[in-house]
Amino acid sequence: MSYFRVNDKCNGCLSCVENCPASALSYNDRVDQRTLQHNMTKCARCGQCWRVCPQEAIEFQHLLTGQWDDVVTLDLLRCQVCGEPMYTTPYQQKFINEADLSSHALCPQHRQRQAASKRPFSISVKTPSKLENK
Ligand code: SF4
Ligand code: SF4
Numbered sequence: 506m507s508y509f510r511v512n513d514k515c516n517g518c519l520s521c522v523e524n525c526p527a528s529a530l531s532y533n534d535r536v537d538q539r540t541l542q543h544n545m546t547k548c549a550r551c552g553q554c555w556r557v558c559p560q561e562a563i564e565f566q567h568l569l570t571g572q573w574d575d576v577v578t579l580d581l582l583r584c585q586v587c588g589e590p591m592y593t594t595p596y597q598q599k600f601i602n603e604a605d606l607s608s609h610a611l612c613p614q615h616r617q618r619q620a621a622s623k624r625p626f627s628i629s630v631k632t633p634s635k636l637e638n639k
Contacts, residue, residue, distance in 0.1 A: 508567050509543035515562035517541065521554035530554060584612035 509530075517539045522530040529547035533540045548568065555565035580594040589612045592601070611619060 507543055508545055508570070509548070510564045510567045511541065511562045512564055513562075514560040515541065515558075516560055518559065520557045520559060521563065524553055524557045526551065526553060582610050584615055585610050586615040587612060 517532075519532060519541075522532055522541070527547050527549045529544050529549070531542040531544070533542060550568050552565055555563045582591050582594060582597060583589060584591060591610060591612055
């Protein structure tokens with residue numbers, strides 16, 4: 506959807522096109538239809554089109570909206586313990602190897618804890634050198 510929007514008062518007079526200092530507005534006459542066109546990459550958001558429009562047809566506020574547009578939405582995998590987001594399903598399919606796939610989906614912190622809990626019990630024995638340093 507275009508950020509440059511006009512309401513149904515637009516009569517196609519082309520005042521906005523002729524007065525745009527950035528050549529961000531254009532039009533296309535095809536058969537029996539006129540289409541007003543806007544190029545966001547050229548637009549300076551100066552408001553000149555809005556000022557010169559005799560019909561008050563330009564809804565300029567949409568050009569000033571700093572909104573985020575959703576581009577793509579993908580399935581997300583979360584840590585099975587804490588629910589922290591980890592990676593998307595397509596990322597998993599491309600980059601996570603078979604060994605990791607076979608284990609539970611765990612964030613780095615819980616993966617570490619799981620690995621630590623599986624380590625064999627070890628006793629720390631003081632060597633003579635350690636005793637000398639005391
Ligand atoms: S100046 Fe206003 S009425 Fe004329 S073409 Fe532009 S938007 Fe439509
Ligand atoms: S805001 Fe300014 S640069 Fe953008 S279309 Fe209107 S007149 Fe052109």
